[in-house]
Structure formats: structure tokens, C-alpha cells
Amino acid sequence: xxxxxxxxxxxFARPVLEAQSAFRALMDALARPGxxxxxxxxxxxxxxxxxxxxxxxxxxxxxxxxxWLDAAMRxxxxxxxxxxxxxxxxxxxxxxxxxxxxxxxxxxxxxxxxFAQGSQDYPDRSATLxxxxxxxxxxxxxxxxxxxxxxxxxxxxxxxxxxxxxxxEQNNARFPRGIxxxxxxxxxxxxxxxxxxxxxxxx
Amino acid sequence: xxxAVKGGEAAIExxxxxxxxxxxxxxxxxxxxxxxxxxxxxxxxxxxMAEGSLYDAGLAALAIKQARGxxxxxxxxxxxxxxxxxxxGYSKPMDTGAMLVERRISATYKDLPGGQLLxxxxxxxxxxxxxxLAGDDMPEQPERREGAAExxxxxRVTEILAGEGLVEPDGALPDSTxxxxxxxxxxxxPQGRDARLxxxxxxxxxxxxxxxxxxxxxxxxxxxxxxxxxIGEVEIELDVPELDFPVPLGRIRVTECQMINQFKxxxxxxxxxxxxxxxVFGQSExxxxxxxxxxxxxxxxxxxxxxxxxxxxxxxxxxxSDNVQATxxxxxxxxxxxxxxxxxxxxxxxxxxxxxxxxxTSTVKEAAE
Amino acid sequence: xxxxEQSQFSRREAMAVLARAPEDRVxxxxxxxxxxxxATPLRGPETGLVALRGRIGGGGAAFNFGEATVTRASVKxxxxxVGHSYALGRAREKARIAAVIDALAQKPENxxxxxxxxxAPLRAEQRETDGRRREETAATQVDFFTMTRGED
Numbered sequence: 001x002x003x004x005x006x007x008x009x010x011x012f013a014r015p016v017l018e019a020q021s022a023f024r025a026l027m028d029a030l031a032r033p034g035x036x037x038x039x040x041x042x043x044x045x046x047x048x049x050x051x052x053x054x055x056x057x058x059x060x061x062x063x064x065x066x067x068w069l070d071a072a073m074r075x076x077x078x079x080x081x082x083x084x085x086x087x088x089x090x091x092x093x094x095x096x097x098x099x100x101x102x103x104x105x106x107x108x109x110x111x112x113x114x115f116a117q118g119s120q121d122y123p124d125r126s127a128t129l130x131x132x133x134x135x136x137x138x139x140x141x142x143x144x145x146x147x148x149x150x151x152x153x154x155x156x157x158x159x160x161x162x163x164x165x166x167x168x169e170q171n172n173a174r175f176p177r178g179i180x181x182x183x184x185x186x187x188x189x190x191x192x193x194x195x196x197x198x199x200x201x202x203x
Numbered sequence: 204x205x206x207a208v209k210g211g212e213a214a215i216e217x218x219x220x221x222x223x224x225x226x227x228x229x230x231x232x233x234x235x236x237x238x239x240x241x242x243x244x245x246x247x248x249x250x251x252m253a254e255g256s257l258y259d260a261g262l263a264a265l266a267i268k269q270a271r272g273x274x275x276x277x278x279x280x281x282x283x284x285x286x287x288x289x290x291x292g293y294s295k296p297m298d299t300g301a302m303l304v305e306r307r308i309s310a311t312y313k314d315l316p317g318g319q320l321l322x323x324x325x326x327x328x329x330x331x332x333x334x335x336l337a338g339d340d341m342p343e344q345p346e347r348r349e350g351a352a353e354x355x356x357x358x359r360v361t362e363i364l365a366g367e368g369l370v371e372p373d374g375a376l377p378d379s380t381x382x383x384x385x386x387x388x389x390x391x392x393p394q395g396r397d398a399r400l401x402x403x404x405x406x407x408x409x410x411x412x413x414x415x416x417x418x419x420x421x422x423x424x425x426x427x428x429x430x431x432x433x434i435g436e437v438e439i440e441l442d443v444p445e446l447d448f449p450v451p452l453g454r455i456r457v458t459e460c461q462m463i464n465q466f467k468x469x470x471x472x473x474x475x476x477x478x479x480x481x482x483v484f485g486q487s488e489x490x491x492x493x494x495x496x497x498x499x500x501x502x503x504x505x506x507x508x509x510x511x512x513x514x515x516x517x518x519x520x521x522x523x524s525d526n527v528q529a530t531x532x533x534x535x536x537x538x539x540x541x542x543x544x545x546x547x548x549x550x551x552x553x554x555x556x557x558x559x560x561x562x563x564t565s566t567v568k569e570a571a572e
Numbered sequence: 573x574x575x576x577e578q579s580q581f582s583r584r585e586a587m588a589v590l591a592r593a594p595e596d597r598v599x600x601x602x603x604x605x606x607x608x609x610x611a612t613p614l615r616g617p618e619t620g621l622v623a624l625r626g627r628i629g630g631g632g633a634a635f636n637f638g639e640a641t642v643t644r645a646s647v648k649x650x651x652x653x654v655g656h657s658y659a660l661g662r663a664r665e666k667a668r669i670a671a672v673i674d675a676l677a678q679k680p681e682n683x684x685x686x687x688x689x690x691x692a693p694l695r696a697e698q699r700e701t702d703g704r705r706r707e708e709t710a711a712t713q714v715d716f717f718t719m720t721r722g723e724d
Contacts, residue, residue: 008614008615008648011614011615015615015618063289063290063291084444085444086615088290088291088292252638256638257621257638257639257641258624258639258640258641258660259641259661259662261661261662262641262662285621285639288641289618289621290620290621290622290623290639291621291642291644292622292623293625294622294623294624295625296626296634297624297626297627298627299627299630300631303705305705306712313716319713319714320710320713320714321713321714345711347707347708347710347711348707348710348711348713359630359631362630362631372632373627373630373631373632374629376628376632382625382633382636383636386623386636386639396628396635397628397633397636398635400626400635401635404637404638405637439640441622445656446656448583450591450656450658451587451588451591452591452622452640452658453659453661455624457626459630461629461630478629480628480629482626482637483637484638
């Protein structure tokens, strides 16, 4: 593995405090699905890993959490090297072995069923997908409902994995198993825990 | 019925203050330093490190001081502390053959290469209390034998014996890609030998000692010989992605025991010497020997032996060897069980009533007959 | 101009010497060396755990048998060299300075000073400790006097 300075720089400037702030934002995002969290500190990872996705990695990943990278992330060696240096997490080739997936190109993502879904006994042994979207607006309108949402919430991120609403319905059907999703972009961070229900508005 | 109660805050706070005072002991006596504990109660520190499963003498000494010398409490403190730290990775498997040996004995080979090195052992002391130790007399400097050979591998007795093929080789594991890690995966039975050894290495010394003793007394007799016991420092190395060589981390002291067991053979294995293995942090000879006895006993199924004794029962031994788990469950009985007990009390009262009624009816019946 | 020290200098061996050295010695020798301390932290100093592995029977399959505290640091010099340090224990200042030393030693012009002012004294102290321990242990070797010793 090539260990250019690129891979070793760009960690959190104040690792403990900044990782805690990022963790707080993540916790809020998952407690209030669909609400965009912003203003948390971000590191400077090598492209195409975004600063917001990098913050998620530094807050949540460690040597016990294997990471899967999509093709766009894999293309740049520095991404795996940066994650390895700053989190210690191993990079795995098989999606099913990963606890976290970092996805630079959500529109091209493999089916959600390819990731670890957890077991009936240990539903926590499932993958969390971090999808780098271009924007939290301008995509197909999605209506969210479920725990953490009083009535209903509307979001329209883009791009999303193909047939996302239908795939999510299948994800719901596997409950308590199933994956969780974090959408990240410049504007902030949105959590989609497996408990959230998603309806795509027609037209 | 559920009754929520609150209270005891002031009592708890005062109990903590009282504990702190009693921990300190008489105030006109100087406080113990961690250096004194680590330096002069070194084997207590070793035990806390071994069963706390964390190698850090300074922290273990602090834990002993904080626990007022209650070893299981100190082990608990160390275990709790380790959960606050991130894991950097897994070391390369250490090479005990390259140990800087401080003690090395064999009960099976008198003239083994490298010799029998007694080291700092209690073995030949008379176990008579020494009143001089109540004072602060400096002992003599240790004797030195000049020109001791500089750093050479000291072969293990089992390596020497392996040539003849009468002793089974070091334990290989089938398709052992990644060693099990009981700190990461909840226990499932049956376990691999790797997972068992990890559990035994942090297991309670007293529990393993009693089980090892039971095998000698006939509960799963295994005809053991102490093939070799060695104590000393071993180099630790870690592979890290940013460097293209394994990073040396320093040395730790371990005790290793190779138990050699006579084995008359079974349908699965030819007659040979089988082995049990013990590896423990620090200078912990008794624990390493007990561990090796238990390791061998727990291999009963693998070697085609009947499982007839407690020491061979994997689920029994492994599930009860951890003293932090054990003390947690036993000591939780002190916590308020007021409501549970009220319910039980009601039940017993009712059963007693029914019992009395039955007795009365039968007396009435008898009288009527 | 070929420097003999350059080829003989082993980064791994230097890290081994620093890892074993007591914190106060590393700090004192570094301060006395006059080498510059300026460096940007890349990671740490931070304390964590390394799971320790042994081998079944001493040479068989690997198994995990406990953990140890380890402190590490990575730094970058103003001139761009990156240095790392890892050591058992919780000595953070030692970790930072050891990483600076590792980075400095990558520049050939610093190597002799690192080797002479820091590594050589530490290595000598460690040899002395090991040698004493070996000799003390050797004095407890059993000489079975009624036996002929194995000369083949």
C-alpha cells in the first residue's frame, strides 16, 4: 500500500472533541430520521471520500469494523490508506463482510441485500451504508414516517440507489434485520435507520 | 405490583468517604506508592494483569491500591478500564522460544540444552515465616555467573521431543484463518481450542487450580508431566499499514507451561504423549500449570476420550472460569430484590395456607373414618 | 559520498530501542542532543490496546491471550519527513518524541547524531540490564555434579 503523506494527513485536528461532535450529529440524525444535521467538524480526507463521510468514518470506525468501498472509492488508493491510518479499520472486498460501506457513487450501488443484514439473534451485526449524495434536494420526493418522526417528513436527495423506495420496502420487511443508511453531502447529514418507512411520491 | 423507591444518596456518599478512609489506613503511616506495589507485590500485580487480561503493571498496581488488595475487585477495575480504550490491532504471534529466560525447568529432562534455571522461585524455600522481613533490611545482591551466553534461542522441550514422533506436535488448528477472540464474539459451544485458551488465560487462578487438581485426583486422569515451565520476557511486534516491517512494541513477561500427558491411544489417535498448554501474563507458574492441565482435559472429545468429569466439560469450565462474570452474578444478589421477595413471600404464604388446609381435611377425614 | 552509517542504520532496530526505553531517558537524551523538536502531529499521541497473540504449544496455531496498553504517535517535520512511534505502556510524551526522532533519522544528515546521542546510550543501558539479568539467572542453573554432562 502506498503511504503518501496524503494518507496520513487530514485527520481531526482535535481528535477526541471533534469525533464526539460528529458522533453527536450522527446520533441526532438517526434519532430524527430525515432531518438534516449540519455544522459538525469535518476532517480532510483524500477525494473522492468527502469530508462529511470522513467525519462518519472517524467517529464510528475502528479495527473491529471492516469497511467496504464502492468502485469509485477503490479507484483512489489514498482513500483506503487514509481510512486504514486514521481508523485502523480493515478494508474488505466482499460487501457482506463489511460493517460500514462508503459509497461515492450511490446511483451505481449494488443491491442493498448484498450487505450484511444481521441475524435474528444479533440484528446489530448489519451494515451501515454511508452514501455520498450530490444534494439533499432536487431528487425524487420521498415521504418518511416512523419512529422519531411525529407525522411525516419530506426529503428529495439525489442521486440514490436504483429503485431505492422499493429496495427500502424490502429492507423494512427484513426487520429486525436490515441495513441502516446515512446520506451525506456538503449541506449536512441525514439518517435513515431501518425503522423508517419511505414512500416515493408519484410523478 | 411495582413499587419505585428512592433514597440512600447520603448514605452512599458517606459510605464512599468511609471506604476512602479505610483504604488509606492509619494516617500516620506513609501511603503505599504504585512503585512499591509494582516492585514489591509484583506477583499480585501479575495476577491482576493476567485475570484482568490487560498487560500494564502501573494500572494493575493502581487497581490493587484502589481495591484495598481485594484481587477480584482489582481485576474488575482493570477489565472495566480496558473497555474505554480503542483497539489498535492484533500482535504478531509471540515467539516464546526467543524468550529472555528468567526461569526454565523441566521435570522430564534433566540435561536439557540450556540447562535447568531455577530463577526467583519459592520452590526450595522452607515456607517458614521470616521475621526479618518485617523490617527493611537490604538483601544481598544476587549472585551473577559471568559470561552467560548472549541471546540464543532456547529450544522448548517439546521441540526436542518432537523428533521421535512420540509426542504430538504443537497444536495446529484446521482452517484457522483468524484466531477466535472472545472479547469480540459472544461465546458459543463447542469452542475451538484457541477460544478456550483465551478464556483459560484470563480465568480465575483458584478455579483452574481446583479443576487441574481434580484431574490429578482421578476426575479425568491425564497422567501429566511438567515437560517445561519457562518464565521470561518476550518481544511483541505489530503489523501496521504505514510501515513495511512489523513494529517492535517492547517486551512483556509471560509464563509458559508445556504439560506432557501420557495417552494410551483411542480410536482417533495412536498411543503417544499428548499435550496441554498454558500461557499467562507475568510470573504465574501455578496458573500456567493449572491452565495446561485444564487445556488437556478439555481436549477429551478431540482425542476420543469419554467426557466423565467436570474438568472435561467445556461449557461448565469456560462458562464459570471468569471471576469478573462470576462475582457480578453472585454479588448482584445484594441489590434490592424487595419486590421479587414480596412476590415470593405471597406465594409461600399461599402454599402454606393450602398445605395447612390439606392437612386439616385429611385429619378430619381420618377422624371421620 | 556514501555514508556507512546510512546502510547500517536500521529503522526497525531504532524503534525497538526507543520502545523499550523509559520515558525520562528518551526525553532527557533528546533534549541533550540539541535536535529540533518542531513537528506537526498527524495522529496521536494516543493510548489504545493491542491484542496479544501466542501460539498453541509454543509453535502451533495462533490464539489471542490478552491485551496490552500501547501508545503511539505519528508526526510530520516542517521538511516533510513523517515519523512514527509505537510502544507498550502509556507514555505519551515519549511517544511524541520517539516519533520526532524516527522522522529526524530519515534525513541522512541527522542520522549520526540520533545514533550517537540517543540510540547508543539507550542500547548500552538495555544491554547492561539484559546482561545482568542473564547472569543472575545463569547463577541459578543446576549443575548435577554426579552426572557427566552431555558432550555427545
